[in-house]
Amino acid sequence: xxRRDLKxxxxxxxxxxxxxxxxxxxxxxxxxxxxxxxxxxxxxAAVPGLRAHLVGCPACREEYESLRDLVGGEQPG
Amino acid sequence: MSAVGVxxxxxxxxxxxxxxxxxxxxxxxxxxxxxxxxxxxxxxAVSRLHALLLRAARFEVSRRRRLLPHVRGNDLDDLAxxxxxxxxxxxxxxxxxxxxxxxxxxxxxxxxxxxxxxxLRRRSWQGREVPLEPESWALxxxxxxxxxxxxxxxxxxxxxxxxxxTALTPHQRSVLxxxxxxxxxxxxxxxxxxxTRGALYKTLHDARQKLRRExxxxxxxxxxxxxxxxxxxxx
Numbered sequence: 001x002x003r004r005d006l007k008x009x010x011x012x013x014x015x016x017x018x019x020x021x022x023x024x025x026x027x028x029x030x031x032x033x034x035x036x037x038x039x040x041x042x043x044x045a046a047v048p049g050l051r052a053h054l055v056g057c058p059a060c061r062e063e064y065e066s067l068r069d070l071v072g073g074e075q076p077g
Numbered sequence: 078m079s080a081v082g083v084x085x086x087x088x089x090x091x092x093x094x095x096x097x098x099x100x101x102x103x104x105x106x107x108x109x110x111x112x113x114x115x116x117x118x119x120x121x122a123v124s125r126l127h128a129l130l131l132r133a134a135r136f137e138v139s140r141r142r143r144l145l146p147h148v149r150g151n152d153l154d155d156l157a158x159x160x161x162x163x164x165x166x167x168x169x170x171x172x173x174x175x176x177x178x179x180x181x182x183x184x185x186x187x188x189x190x191x192x193x194x195x196x197l198r199r200r201s202w203q204g205r206e207v208p209l210e211p212e213s214w215a216l217x218x219x220x221x222x223x224x225x226x227x228x229x230x231x232x233x234x235x236x237x238x239x240x241x242x243t244a245l246t247p248h249q250r251s252v253l254x255x256x257x258x259x260x261x262x263x264x265x266x267x268x269x270x271x272x273t274r275g276a277l278y279k280t281l282h283d284a285r286q287k288l289r290r291e292x293x294x295x296x297x298x299x300x301x302x303x304x305x306x307x308x309x310x311x312x
Contacts, residue, residue, distance in 0.1 A: 010237075010299045011303065014299055014303075017289060022279060023263075023278045027187065031178070031183040031184040031187050034179070034183065058262075059194070066190045067187050070133060070136050071182075071183050
């Protein structure tokens with residue numbers, strides 16, 4: 001087992017250990033968060049607790065990554 | 078959009094997730110105005126919206142198709158169409174929820190991505206038993222070559238296993254084990270347990286908090302290990 005795998009296992013079991021939003025609030029804010037992220041703005045400051053949720057919730061993280069890549073792929077340059 | 082249930086887990090100021098509405102941009106207004114009308118203009122806008130959602134659903138299916146190696150391309154495209162159809166219903170029902178804080182297209186895409194992702198996860202677990210008992214402990218072990226460090230990690234893992242056995246309620250334990258140890262997707266477990274994704278995540282969050290408290294009470298904590306070399310599992 002790689003060290004990274006041990007860390008990943010602990011994150012899955014224990015989460016980020018920080019205040020976080022739930023799945024519903026994550027979904028509600030995801031579009032704003034992704035656009036701020038892609039614009040290079042401080043998305044984490046604008047939407048506190050969302051990054052910690054993405055660490056602890058693989059499903060929301062997958063949906064964040066998909067939206068980021070879909071929208072990011074449409075942006076010029 | 079029934080897959081998501083609980084609004085907020087813990088510790089975040091209400092204003093952090095409910096900022097004031099913005100005036101929609103010109104692009105967004107070009108979507109919203111015909112969708113709120115009646116007649117041919119609305120029909121045309123709904124058709125354009127469906128095409129947009131289908132594009133997003135196909136994007137998600139394409140990304141995740143490795144989850145379903147045995148499913149034929151036509152069936153995957155049917156799944157993308159179903160996701161786009163369901164997302165269209167959700168978007169049209171929630172037009173008044175759009176606050177103009179992103180482009181309308183970004184807001185709409187997330188519905189299609191969610192619907193497609195949930196359908197893919199559920200299809201990939203169709204007919205499979207959902208394991209609620211630990212199957213993967215053998216895969217979680219110390220990795221350090223240094224004996225002292227190895228002993229610390231082993232002690233932490235042993236304390237964690239004990240806390241899972243003794244500190245959690247049976248429901249918390251089953252949910253934590255299924256999601257965090259056995260890798261069951263949260264949407265799949267929600268469907269099998271007839272609950273919502275948000276409710277399950279709340280249970281998972283409460284279980285994690287309990288485990289962290291138990292570890293801290295034993296003088297143990299994972300933070301030093303987790304912070305080493307950057308965060309693990311970040312998006």
